[in-house]
Amino acid sequence: MEAITFWILAAGTTMSAAAVVLPPFGRNPVHAAFALASTLFFLACLFVMLSATFLAAIQILVYASAIMVLFVFVIMLLNLRKADLGEVRITGMKVVTAMAILLLVGKVVKVAWTGSHGAAASASLRSGPDFDAIGSVGDLLFRQFLLPFEMTSVLLLVAVIGAVVVARRRFGRGVE
Amino acid sequence: MAEITLSHYLVLSMVLFGLGLVGVAVRRNAIIMMMSVELMLNAANLTLVAYSHHHGVASGQVVAFFVMALAAAEAAVGLALLLAVYRHLRTVNIDEMRQLRR
Numbered sequence: 594m595e596a597i598t599f600w601i602l603a604a605g606t607t608m609s610a611a612a613v614v615l616p617p618f619g620r621n622p623v624h625a626a627f628a629l630a631s632t633l634f635f636l637a638c639l640f641v642m643l644s645a646t647f648l649a650a651i652q653i654l655v656y657a658s659a660i661m662v663l664f665v666f667v668i669m670l671l672n673l674r675k676a677d678l679g680e681v682r683i684t685g686m687k688v689v690t691a692m693a694i695l696l697l698v699g700k701v702v703k704v705a706w707t708g709s710h711g712a713a714a715s716a717s718l719r720s721g722p723d724f725d726a727i728g729s730v731g732d733l734l735f736r737q738f739l740l741p742f743e744m745t746s747v748l749l750l751v752a753v754i755g756a757v758v759v760a761r762r763r764f765g766r767g768v769e
Numbered sequence: 770m771a772e773i774t775l776s777h778y779l780v781l782s783m784v785l786f787g788l789g790l791v792g793v794a795v796r797r798n799a800i801i802m803m804m805s806v807e808l809m810l811n812a813a814n815l816t817l818v819a820y821s822h823h824h825g826v827a828s829g830q831v832v833a834f835f836v837m838a839l840a841a842a843e844a845a846v847g848l849a850l851l852l853a854v855y856r857h858l859r860t861v862n863i864d865e866m867r868q869l870r871r
Contacts, residue, residue, distance in 0.1 A: 595773055599777065603781050606781065606785065607781070607784055607788075610784075610789070613788075613801070613805065613808060614789070614792035625800075625801050625804055629804045629807065629808070632808065636814070636815060639781075639815065640815075643778070643818050643822040645821065645830050647830065652837070655837050655838075655841055656837060656840070663845065664800070664848065667851060667852060671855055673861065691795055694791050695787060697787070698783055698786070698790075701783050705776055705780055726830065730827050730830050730834070733828055737828070738828075738831050745835060745838045745839075748838065748839070749838060749842055753845065755845075756849035759846070760849035762856075
């Protein structure tokens, strides 16, 4: 049962991620945004399978909602016409780049596959009911990772201020 | 097929990362390139969570949580930059952003 669920989720994740990236599907940014949202949703389901329920909730709340709203809003603000999107030109350089990356991925996949089938790693994933995801994550977050956690709030504040300053309408008028 | 191990998750994560890398390298639309970056960050998150589950330690999930916060900040700033560039050049095609190359 777990295997079937994993394969369905893996296929969904891979296909929607491919729909984000590959030109025939992801040509329209709105379509790509929806494909990305479904990828993030599938990943949240995988997090649930890995008993990371807290992260799955955060994934849906932050990633599949907040960040996706940001993307869709920017696409709306840009108001691109068909001509602005440009042609999808498949040049030789792009094909070579994609092939090289796929080769790299294949190599790493092969190493991951053969390497982690050794003695220690071949054990099936643990899924004990005593694995309290939210409790242990919260405990770590507010004890061991307290300083990085507070730094994150500073980072987000800086990002918000930076985004507002950069995206302001009159930005750079004097520079032109 | 019968049993789902750690390597299944690692391979899925690597495939996701490769798709994101292809997107950044091949696509010329800056919005789609940013989406591909998000894909790569999510692939890293999947690895972190899979290892965290495998070892029964929650710190991987905490790091994934930080990655999500970072991704939110990155998306906000990146999309703001994209808007500013679009106001200037009226394009999101990065091949046409070559003011520094001249």
